Amino acid sequence: MTMFQLEFMQRALIAGLLTGLSAPAIGTYLVQRRLSLMGDGIGHIAITGVALGLLTGTEPVFTAIIVSIAGATAIEFVRARGKASGDVALALLFYGGIAGGVLLIGLAGQGAATLNTYLFGSLTTVSSSDLYVVVGLAVTVLVIAIGLGPQLFAVCQDEEFARVTGLRVQLLNLLIAVMAAVTVTVAMRTVGLLLVSALMVVPVATAQQVTRSFRSTFVTACAIGVTACLAGIITSYNANVAPGATIVVLALAGFVVAATVGTLLRRRAGRSAPLDDEEPEVGVPGPAPHVVSAGHPHAHGEECSHKKVDHGDHVDYVHDGHLHARHGDHWDEH
Amino acid sequence: MTPTVSTPIGAEPDTAAKAVQVTDLSVDLGGRLVLRGVDLQIRQGEVVAVLGTNGSGKSTLIKTIVGLLPAARGEVQLFGTPVPRFRAWKRIGYVPQRITAAGGVPATVYEVVSSGLLSRRRLFAPLGAAGKAAIEDALRVVDMADRRKDAVAELSGGQQQRVLIARALVSDPELLILDEPTAGVDLASQQIFADAIRERVQRGTTVVMVSHDLGPMDALIDRSVILRRGRIVYDGPPHASQTNAHVHHSHDARNDSGWLTS
Numbered sequence: 037m038t039m040f041q042l043e044f045m046q047r048a049l050i051a052g053l054l055t056g057l058s059a060p061a062i063g064t065y066l067v068q069r070r071l072s073l074m075g076d077g078i079g080h081i082a083i084t085g086v087a088l089g090l091l092t093g094t095e096p097v098f099t100a101i102i103v104s105i106a107g108a109t110a111i112e113f114v115r116a117r118g119k120a121s122g123d124v125a126l127a128l129l130f131y132g133g134i135a136g137g138v139l140l141i142g143l144a145g146q147g148a149a150t151l152n153t154y155l156f157g158s159l160t161t162v163s164s165s166d167l168y169v170v171v172g173l174a175v176t177v178l179v180i181a182i183g184l185g186p187q188l189f190a191v192c193q194d195e196e197f198a199r200v201t202g203l204r205v206q207l208l209n210l211l212i213a214v215m216a217a218v219t220v221t222v223a224m225r226t227v228g229l230l231l232v233s234a235l236m237v238v239p240v241a242t243a244q245q246v247t248r249s250f251r252s253t254f255v256t257a258c259a260i261g262v263t264a265c266l267a268g269i270i271t272s273y274n275a276n277v278a279p280g281a282t283i284v285v286l287a288l289a290g291f292v293v294a295a296t297v298g299t300l301l302r303r304r305a306g307r308s309a310p311l312d313d314e315e316p317e318v319g320v321p322g323p324a325p326h327v328v329s330a331g332h333p334h335a336h337g338e339e340c341s342h343k344k345v346d347h348g349d350h351v352d353y354v355h356d357g358h359l360h361a362r363h364g365d366h367w368d369e370h
Numbered sequence: 371m372t373p374t375v376s377t378p379i380g381a382e383p384d385t386a387a388k389a390v391q392v393t394d395l396s397v398d399l400g401g402r403l404v405l406r407g408v409d410l411q412i413r414q415g416e417v418v419a420v421l422g423t424n425g426s427g428k429s430t431l432i433k434t435i436v437g438l439l440p441a442a443r444g445e446v447q448l449f450g451t452p453v454p455r456f457r458a459w460k461r462i463g464y465v466p467q468r469i470t471a472a473g474g475v476p477a478t479v480y481e482v483v484s485s486g487l488l489s490r491r492r493l494f495a496p497l498g499a500a501g502k503a504a505i506e507d508a509l510r511v512v513d514m515a516d517r518r519k520d521a522v523a524e525l526s527g528g529q530q531q532r533v534l535i536a537r538a539l540v541s542d543p544e545l546l547i548l549d550e551p552t553a554g555v556d557l558a559s560q561q562i563f564a565d566a567i568r569e570r571v572q573r574g575t576t577v578v579m580v581s582h583d584l585g586p587m588d589a590l591i592d593r594s595v596i597l598r599r600g601r602i603v604y605d606g607p608p609h610a611s612q613t614n615a616h617v618h619h620s621h622d623a624r625n626d627s628g629w630l631t632s
Contacts, residue, residue: 068475183494190485193473196466197537200436201489202459240475248521249478 039273047162048226048269048279054174055223055235056265060243060257061181062219063236065212068250069192073126074111074213075233078220080130081107082229083137086154091144096154097169101221107133108217112210157228157280159273166225173218180215188212189250226265228280235261238287245291245298260290387450389414389545389576390435394444397427397434404430406600407444414544417577417590419608422597428580429467431597432549435578436464448545460489463543465534467550467580472523472530479525479533480518483508486537508540511566528559535563539570546570548579552587560585 039045059075066074085103089096107129114125141151153161162170181188190198191208199205216236223232243256268283275282342353342360352359361368390412397405404427412418422428433439435446437453446453449461463486486508487501509515512532517525522533531551538546546567552560564586567577571590584591588608596604 064475068473068477070474072474186485186488186491186497187493189477189481190488193477193482193485194466194468196433196438197464197485198488199438200459200462200464200466201486201541202457203488244476248476248519250475250481253475 039270044160044162045269045273047164047167048159049266051162051167051170051222052226052265052269052279052283053262054170055219055226056262057258058174058177058181058219059223059227059232059235060239060261061178061254062212062215063240064250064254064257065181065188065192066216066236067240068189069195069212071115072237073233074108075216075220075236077111077126077130077133078104078108078217079229079232080137081133082217082220082224083151083154084133084140085137086151086224086229087137087140087144090146090150091140095165097166097221097224100154100224101173101218104217104220105214108213109210112213116206116209152278153228154224155228155230155280156278157224157226157231157283159269159279162225170222170225174222177215177218177222180211184208184211185251185254226269226279227283228278231280231284234284234287235264238284238291239264242287242291242294245294246301260287264290386414388412388447389416389449390578391447391450392431392435392444393447395431395434395441395446396443397430397439398442399430399439403442404600405434408597408600408602410595410602410605412576412578414576415571415574417571417592418579419584419587419591419594420578420580420597421582421594426597427600428597429549430600432547432578432580436462436547460541461544462489463538463541463546465531465538465546465548465551467553468534472521476521476523478519479509479514479522479536480505482522482533483518483536483540486540489541504540504542508536511539511569512536513562526556528555531555532559532563535566539566543575545576545578548577550580550582552581552583552585557585560587564590 040049063072063075066072082100082104085100086096088094088103089099092099111126111129114129137151152158187198187203187208188211190201191203191205192212195205198208219236220229220232223235227235239257239260240253242260243253247253247256264283264287268286269279271277271286272279272282340353342355344351344353352361388411390410392408392410395405395408395410396403408427408431410431420428420431430439434441435448435453437446437456448456449458451458483505484497484501487497487504491497491501506515509518512535514529514532514536517529522530525533531554535548535551538548551563567587568590571577577590579587581587591608593606594604594608595602
């Protein structure tokens, strides 16, 4: 019996495939608006959600999604209104999330082992009801991330411009935050809450090494995410280690390879096509012609009677209505 | 005047809606009044330069006109509609003041320019043939057609600014609003978008631009408005002395070095 015939492995692979697609998809928008760590923050907050589910006996996926959407909305609100103290407010939310989670888990009387499966992912815990939720959520995220691509791109690229084209910027920002929260919950089972942000950011960073356009970055990042997730799950089964860590280590290895290849490609492209001089210099006078004073027997200096004039980095001497400057062993007309 | 422009918009009767109408506008930024009781009317087809020193409120005025900042008192109307209720954003082309057009993920010149068409696109709808033609046209106008597949982050400052101008022109706006379009831009690029804007002006586009230094755009201006400490201190035809009124230091080489070293 191969691992692909095991039902829990089939579920884990389907969940992994969808996580590998949706995390980099939303991650591309987060990286573009320079909010790479937002996924991390939401992951921390989701820990409280999972703990709340365990404490109240509710399905942890549902409580996690509700708490992380609330947290993501709070982060977006703080970001939009808070300005300077935004990062501090985010940090407070992160710490609150993880501390709240650990406290609630303690109250629920469940040990570190249960929490660990949510923190770092686990192959065997994806139940069939989990799988339906994961598929539904991941498909919704992908449809929005691709269908509203041009609008989301504009908002992440230049928020002010997006507002003046009449886009509902606040609504779209909130949509990105909610999609990030949903993705965190989707990825919780395979990658785990502490490493989910890595799957949002690392494939995008990897893709960027070799891409030039937003669209190709998006597609390449999704392909890398899927590869890392599926390969990670299979390795995790064979080596009996936590899938989250395996997936992230594989994704990071991909980054190292891409960064090296990208550097080599750029270096080669730079050598074959040197930077062309496409900006003609306008209004800058060319260098003055170099005129050597013919037969100049006299050496100017501190002692001579000729008037000294500062001229940039050197001194000119006024000599019969000309300016003379020392240039090596002779005198130039300036 | 070429015969193709049969009805110059500048000759419209006074009853036509003003492109921009600012009435008794005050704007408060963090408790400080940056604009105080500004009144400004811009007719359709006019080309207006808003001049002033740093901190005079000219960028604040532009941002309030396009609705990025709220008015503390008074009102801004675009084409006769108060800005908070204005929805016809496809009539407006905006070039924000910025140093770079690049975000955290690479994006090509084509992708950035295509986001200028969003005011005309419906949600979940792909880009049509007309849109693609408009993008090609806008790229050609700013002389960036051969760079369409290049990442904007790899372009020079002047080229990036040209991309932002193309993004504003691509939707064929009736009112073009530019915030410091020439800041930090080489003369060759300045000349290219002075030409691009001249072409629009001949088709009747209204232009409002904020600038420290108009450069090659100077010849296009019909009217200049000078702000000082949040108030309009001059509004009328441009003169050399007035367009230079904001220059505090002389460009004489000797004084310049003294001004830099002191």
